[in-house]
Amino acid sequence: MTLRPDWLPALAAFETAARHQNFAHAAEELHLTASAVSHHVRKLESRLGVALFQRHARGVSLTAEGRQLADAAGSALADMESVLSDLRAADAERNRVRITTLHSWTHSWLLPRLPAFAALHPRIQLTVDTEVALTRFDQGGPDLGIRHGQGHWPGLTAHHLMGDTLFPVASPQFPGIAQVRTPAQIAALPLVSDLARQGWADWFRAADVHGAHLDERYVFSDSTAAMNAAAHGLGVALARERIVTPYLAGHRLVPLPGPRLKTRFEYFVVYPSHRRLRPAARCFVDWLLSLERE
Structure with a gap:
C-alpha cells in the first residue's frame, strides 16, 4: 500500500488521538473539533480495513493494530522532528x-x-x-x-x-583644568595611563616637552577603565580618538592643548x-x- 499525501491529515489526527487516548484532547491540540478528529480516524480505519480504536462509554483505547500504527507514527514523527531541529540549527549557524x-x-x-x-x-x-x-x-x-x-x-x-590618534583629556570638573594652556602644564598633573604600546612619553616628545618628571599615578589594563578614571577626576588621560569620542560627546571629558599624535598601530x-x-x-x-x- 502506497502512502499518499492525502493520508497525512488523517495520520496526524490519529497519532495525536493515540497519544492522548482522547479525541477531545487531540482536537484541542490540533485546533479542530472532536468530531473532525473522529472523522479523520474513521477515514483512516476505512482505508486500512482495521479498527484502530475501541470505542466505549468511558472514551477510546487503542486496539493491537492501533498500537502498532501509533508506535510507528510516533517514531516517524520523532525522526522528522530531529531532522527539522538539525535543519533549524544549521540555518541559525549559517547566520x-x-x-x-x-x-x-x-x-x-x-x-x-x-x-x-x-x-x-x-x-x-x-x-x-x-x-x-x-x-x-x-x-x-x-x-x-x-x-x-x-x-x-x-x-x-x-x-x-x-x-587613530592620541591626545590628552580630562574631566571638565578637574581642579584648575580650565587654566591649562600648554602641554608643559599637563606634565605637572596626575596622569592616567593604560597598557597601550604608545604612551605619555611618546606624546610629550611629540609635544616638545622634555625632561619633565611624569606622575603616572594610575595605570589600567583597559582603555575604557582609563577613560572612566579620568571622567571621575583622577587625572589626565591619554585618549585614543576611537575610544574617547562618546566621552567627549557626553561632555564627561574635554580635550586639552597639544598635538594629536598619529598612532603607530x-x-x-x-x-x-x-x-x-x-x-x-x-x-x-x-x-x-x-x-x-x-
Whole structure:
C-alpha cells in the first residue's frame, strides 16, 4: 500500500488521538473539533480495513493494530522532528558570526553602530568575545577578529579598518583644568595611563616637552577603565580618538592643548587565510569596511 499525501491529515489526527487516548484532547491540540478528529480516524480505519480504536462509554483505547500504527507514527514523527531541529540549527549557524575583538573599541566604537547593522541584516546573529588574549582561529572558533597592530599576523588575512590618534583629556570638573594652556602644564598633573604600546612619553616628545618628571599615578589594563578614571577626576588621560569620542560627546571629558599624535598601530579586521568567510561573516566585514569609506 502506497502512502499518499492525502493520508497525512488523517495520520496526524490519529497519532495525536493515540497519544492522548482522547479525541477531545487531540482536537484541542490540533485546533479542530472532536468530531473532525473522529472523522479523520474513521477515514483512516476505512482505508486500512482495521479498527484502530475501541470505542466505549468511558472514551477510546487503542486496539493491537492501533498500537502498532501509533508506535510507528510516533517514531516517524520523532525522526522528522530531529531532522527539522538539525535543519533549524544549521540555518541559525549559517547566520551566526563569531567575532573576537577588543573591549574598549567594542564598548566605545562598535556598540553605538550595531543597531544600524541589525536594521540592515536582522537575521544575522553576533557572538562577540572581548577577551584580552588573542584567540586561535581553530575550527569552531571565531570567524573573524578586530586587531590593533601593524597589519601583519601569520596565517591571517588583514584588511585595514581605521587609524587613530592620541591626545590628552580630562574631566571638565578637574581642579584648575580650565587654566591649562600648554602641554608643559599637563606634565605637572596626575596622569592616567593604560597598557597601550604608545604612551605619555611618546606624546610629550611629540609635544616638545622634555625632561619633565611624569606622575603616572594610575595605570589600567583597559582603555575604557582609563577613560572612566579620568571622567571621575583622577587625572589626565591619554585618549585614543576611537575610544574617547562618546566621552567627549557626553561632555564627561574635554580635550586639552597639544598635538594629536598619529598612532603607530591601527585597527584591522582579520580572518584565517586558509578559510573562506561564510556569507554572514563576509557581510559583517563589508559593513565594517563601508563605515570608514563614508
